[in-house]
Amino acid sequence: MCSIEKQGSLFILILNGEEDDQHRLNPTLISSILSALSQIKSQATAGSALVTVARGGSGNFFCNGFDFRWAQAAGSQSGARQRLRHMSDSFRQVVAAFVSLPMPTVAAVSGHVAAAGLVLAFAHDYLLMRSDRGVMYMPEVNLGITLPDYFAAAMRAKIGSPVALRNVVARGVKVRAKEGVELGIVHSAHDSVEGTVEAAMRLGEELAGKEWVGESYAEIRKSLYPQMCSTLSLTHKLIISKI
Amino acid sequence: MCSLEKRGNLFFLTLTGDDQHRLGPPLISSILSTISKISSQANAGSVLITTAHGKYFSTGFDLSYARSAPSPSEAIDRLKSMVESLRPVAAAFMSLPMPTIIAVTGHAAAGGLMLPICHDYILMRSDHGVLLMPEVDLGLPLPDYFAAVMRERIKSPAALRDMMLRGVKVTGEEGVKMKIVDSVYDSAERTIDAAVRLGEELARRKWNGEVYAEIRKSLYPESCQVLGLIQKQLVSKI
Numbered sequence: 001m002c003s004i005e006k007q008g009s010l011f012i013l014i015l016n017g018e019e020d021d022q023h024r025l026n027p028t029l030i031s032s033i034l035s036a037l038s039q040i041k042s043q044a045t046a047g048s049a050l051v052t053v054a055r056g057g058s059g060n061f062f063c064n065g066f067d068f069r070w071a072q073a074a075g076s077q078s079g080a081r082q083r084l085r086h087m088s089d090s091f092r093q094v095v096a097a098f099v100s101l102p103m104p105t106v107a108a109v110s111g112h113v114a115a116a117g118l119v120l121a122f123a124h125d126y127l128l129m130r131s132d133r134g135v136m137y138m139p140e141v142n143l144g145i146t147l148p149d150y151f152a153a154a155m156r157a158k159i160g161s162p163v164a165l166r167n168v169v170a171r172g173v174k175v176r177a178k179e180g181v182e183l184g185i186v187h188s189a190h191d192s193v194e195g196t197v198e199a200a201m202r203l204g205e206e207l208a209g210k211e212w213v214g215e216s217y218a219e220i221r222k223s224l225y226p227q228m229c230s231t232l233s234l235t236h237k238l239i240i241s242k243i
Numbered sequence: 244m245c246s247l248e249k250r251g252n253l254f255f256l257t258l259t260g261d262d263q264h265r266l267g268p269p270l271i272s273s274i275l276s277t278i279s280k281i282s283s284q285a286n287a288g289s290v291l292i293t294t295a296h297g298k299y300f301s302t303g304f305d306l307s308y309a310r311s312a313p314s315p316s317e318a319i320d321r322l323k324s325m326v327e328s329l330r331p332v333a334a335a336f337m338s339l340p341m342p343t344i345i346a347v348t349g350h351a352a353a354g355g356l357m358l359p360i361c362h363d364y365i366l367m368r369s370d371h372g373v374l375l376m377p378e379v380d381l382g383l384p385l386p387d388y389f390a391a392v393m394r395e396r397i398k399s400p401a402a403l404r405d406m407m408l409r410g411v412k413v414t415g416e417e418g419v420k421m422k423i424v425d426s427v428y429d430s431a432e433r434t435i436d437a438a439v440r441l442g443e444e445l446a447r448r449k450w451n452g453e454v455y456a457e458i459r460k461s462l463y464p465e466s467c468q469v470l471g472l473i474q475k476q477l478v479s480k481i
Contacts, residue, residue, distance in 0.1 A: 212379055219384040219385075
């Protein structure tokens with residue numbers, strides 16, 4: 001499950017670790033994030049910013065992707081596939097909600113982040129990562145699973161170098177924070193969980209201090225990622241708030 | 244306004260005056276008619292060098308002209324009309340049948356950044372001037388062709404985000420690191436000298452201009468689409 005804390009202009013979206021410290025995305029967590037985002041969106045004002053953090057348990061995971069345990073609990077292969085497809089369809093709305101959220105978004109990636117979890121991190125404008133442990137990777141190629149269209153679109157949108165894109169998506173290479181900075185995927189690397197979260201909060205406050213008009217911000221963001229928007233069925237609006 | 248001068252193979256399009264070269268209807272139409280004149284005089288070996296006088300390259304659309312409209316809705320109409328009239332300027336640069344070089348010797352912001360970003364080579368001075376997309380600060384969305392050209396010219400997702408979604412000011416040297424700017428020089432004169440040297444070097448290739456323009460267009464398919472440019476198949480010689 002997730003919860004929201006408000007600190008001044010910052011909304012803090014917390015992935016809690018009571019049930020599962022890997023924060024695996026199952027229908028419960030997915031719908032909890034979706035309703036949190038919808039609540040945050042309804043309370044947004046100029047100068048809001050969102051910081052996503054993971055808490056609880058060993059602290060070694062930010063998000064380890066879809067919850068395969070839940071899929072496998074269906075008891076049959078076809079049932080498991082159906083459950084996976086269900087998660088993939090409902091998580092699409094989470095990514096769409098991030099991409100259209102009317103405020104800057106920062107992810108404090110304080111541990112491993114894989115598969116759908118990496119898509120969640122990439123759905124933010126800024127990805128900060130802890131450097132002392134934790135990797136980001138896309139294990140689909142190893143698992144023999146293809147990427148949902150919006151996963152691939154998110155990877156293409158956020159990983160500019162064709163070589164890095166191939167390595168992450170088609171080779172399952174594990175990327176540490178400092179390598180991520182070199183590849184231009186990670187905004188900054190920090191040497192502890194606390195350091196990562198503090199830096200994310202500082203960045204969030206700095207961005208909030210700009211008091212950007214949220215609706216225009218969301219439209220500019222969407223104009224950066226046309227392919228991702230088209231797989232997420234997000235359309236553009238023309239907004240001129242003031243001149 | 245802008246002036247046109249021809250020296251050998253080089254066309255010089257210059258934004259004249261020491262003002263901010265704000266893109267109001269007069270400057271936009273002056274640039275458009277100058278490019279059309281250049282296009283009609285193009286030969287194999289022609290090269291365009293664009294420069295501007297003063298501290299500012301161009302600070303974008305003339306918002307004071309828009310704001311001086313009698314009502315807010317007419318102000319928005321004026322802005323929209325400037326956005327639409329700059330579109331053919333971007334299209335004209337993207338389809339100009341010759342290599343294009345810009346010597347950015349002062350600030351280039353918003354619509355004023357569209358001009359450099361539509362040139363093949365961006366040379367910039369390092370001692371003064373920034374590239375900037377302030378739309379996020381102004382609460383204005385980006386016109387579709389701005390976004391398309393920026394996406395196709397700035398391939399690093401982080402650089403693109405920093406410019407468009409954070410409005411960071413990019414100096415010449417940062418622009419080189421972000422792979423937006425080709426090279427920097429420590430004064431306006433040196434920037435222009437370097438642009439001329441590059442221009443002469445490219446002119447010596449005597450490229451077929453029409454083919455050159457088609458090849459350029461094939462590099463930027465999304466920009467061409469929003470700018471209404473259609474690609475042609477040409478075989479000038481085999």
